[in-house]
């Protein structure tokens with residue numbers, strides 16, 4: 342049995358009395374691709390943001406690589422974040438920086454930054470990994486949606502994460518570009534052994550990437566299975582996600 346990379350236990354979170362997460366449990370194993378699906382507004386982003394310590398839950402616990410987030414100080418959270426990459430839904434590139442500067446930014450912010458030359462080489466390698474070295478001098482406005490996602494993925498990879506949390510990686514992309522992103526997600530595991538939580542509405546993405554799917558519904562995740570198992574569920578509302 343592979344080791345646990347992320348363990349979430351009985352997580353609760355409300356905003357102004359509105360309950361969003363009501364007792365969430367997750368075990369992400371090493372090299373596992375876990376998909377979370379759920380309706381809009383069901384709390385998927387809140388869950389991902391809680392896992393990287395951007396949102397403080399009301400109760401429950403989150404451990405990453407065996408360390409409980411509650412026990413960590415600010416510096417420890419920062420070094421843990423290096424191991425846990427987050428691919429934001431909107432890509433979140435800095436508009437005023439070109440691609441190279443966007444990718445160099447997280448490297449320069451590290452406590453012991455690499456030399457200018459090393460940073461340049463690392464940026465080039467990350468861009469090669471996502472097939473976009475030729476875009477190194479482009480500004481974000483010059484990139485298509487799919488290219489932005491790939492550049493954002495390169496920026497996530499640059500810190501050599503062991504886990505990547507993908508928030509809607511294929512939303513808003515055409516089928517061909519979606520397929521490219523899906524292939525990159527699969528390659529991240531095959532080549533670098535990266536584990537992943539993939540939040541998605543895209544059942545094509547879930548079918549191709551997920552080892553296991555968790556369904557977030559009414560703040561809980563009681564439904565779990567492979568794509569085929571959930572597609573054949575005896576519960577009509579579960580099957581509805583797959584139709």
Ligand SMILES: Nc1ncnc2c1ncn2[C@@H]1O[C@H](COP(=O)(O)OP(=O)(O)OP(=O)(O)O)[C@@H](O)[C@H]1O
Pocket residue numbers: 356361379380381382383384385386387388
């Ligand atoms: N910082 C916040 N303050 C107040 N309410 C919030 C905050 N963040 C999220 N919420 C609320 O929590 C609920 C869940 O939001 P979340 O963004 O996690 O949904 P989601 O499942 O990711 O949706 P989508 O699929 O549309 O991205 C929403 O009702 C949202 O308004």
